[in-house]
Amino acid sequence: YGPRTERSKLPRVKVAEPATPEQIQETRRARAKAKTETPTLKIEHKVPAAERRCTVCGRTDLTTIGSGKSSFVNEYVSSQLVREEHVQEVLRCPCGSCVITAPGAPKVVGKGQYGASFLAHLAVAKCADHLPIYRIEKELARKGSPVARSTMNELLHRCATIVEPISKRLLDLICTRDVVLADETRLPMRNVPKGKSKTGFVWTFGAPDELGGVDIAYQFANSRSGATPRKLLEGTSGILLVDGYSGYNDIEKVSSRRRAACYAHVRRYFFDSLKTAPIAQEALDLVTALYRVEHEAKEARFDESSHL
Structure with a gap:
């Protein structure tokens, strides 16, 4: 069910103006801001002991200057399963008649061994990223955390049951x-x-x-x-x-x-008739002009209340 390419001649409409320096700067600022919001792990690099000596006078009582020189490197941290051991404190009274146990870890599935973050990862990988369960199974096994395919199928069905009320409510609102x-x-x-x-x-x-x-x-x-x-x-x-x-x-x-x-479907009829009815190009140009207005509005970050 792949996309169907519909090639046509360039429309007889005004070509969009190139981005202004202000628009380019705004795009760069937005991109830079997004990078600063990325989770950051601070790693300190100390001067090696053999080099902690003045290269001029030879003194070793050097002092730090400010907070140091910073640079940034973006690394990919592979996702993996982490086994958490939750130890619940158990108290007893000397009278021998009372034992108190601390609350355990909250669980999505009764006595299940998998937490909410793993269930969320499984649902996103399967439903949003379209990864088959057998591929997820191979990936986890390769990382040293094998999980049976049948277990993941069961967890996915459990996820569906949990979020079903939210899904129905969203559909009703829409x-x-x-x-x-x-x-x-x-x-x-x-x-x-x-x-x-x-x-x-x-x-x-x-x-x-x-x-x-x-x-x-x-x-x-x-x-x-x-x-x-x-x-x-x-x-x-x-x-x-x-x-x-x-x-x-x-x-x-x-x-x-x-x-x-939908204009996309209306356009298709004119495109299909172009070979036998060249006048259909006029309709195609009108639709393309409409698309260009939408494109320019999107580039300028206009919303529904704005005027072109």
């Missing part, structure tokens, strides 16, 4: 926003009883938040039918920004939402 974006993506999956693969679908719903960002939530379904968006958006109001898929056709019947189209 579906009540004035502007909602939606799309669906096929997901090949194993059909265990038959030993073959089948196709599921991950529905993506997004909406701008109050801080200028975008909230995104996902809903899995076994089919691509319009039942999923219809169930989630029923009774809501606002705008629904989607492509031309017919599965969204019933949204206006079960809600007060107006359906808005």
Whole structure:
């Protein structure tokens, strides 16, 4: 399902101006600020004993100048499992009738041996970085911390159970926003009883938040039918920004939402007709001009309340 390249002639629109010196400096300042926020480990380098002597008079009672000369080196610290031994203090009373034990380490899973940080790493590696479990298993074994694949699968399912209420709440909030974006993506999956693969679908719903960002939530379904968006958006109001898929056709019947189209998909129809209808280039130029305005606004860091 890779991206499809749509090459076209250069649009007859004004070329964006090069970045000004002020914009370049602002970018550099932002990058430098981000570097200063990187966790820093201070390592002191002492002058070797054989060199702690004045090269002119030979005296050895040298004194330090200020806090020293600093330089920075960015190193990559490989992630690894660290085994923590938690020892709980146990107290008893001389009377022999009372024993008090200190609280133990908080655990995500009952008597489980893996903490919250490992579960978070596992979820991010699998779901955000798309690393298969068997690769994570090999990586941990290579670093001397073997964890069974079956154990990691079980931990992932436990993670899903824990965050499910948050996921549902986020999806509910998104579906009540004035502007909602939606799309669906096929997901090949194993059909265990038959030993073959089948196709599921991950529905993506997004909406701008109050801080200028975008909230995104996902809903899995076994089919691509319009039942999923219809169930989630029923009774809501606002705008629904989607492509031309017919599965969204019933949204206006079960809600007060107006359906808005996507310019990327509109552009594709004109691009496909370019060979037989050269006049379609005019429409492509108009869409490209719109894209350029969005690009310039992004480069200038404009938000929704700004005016070009």
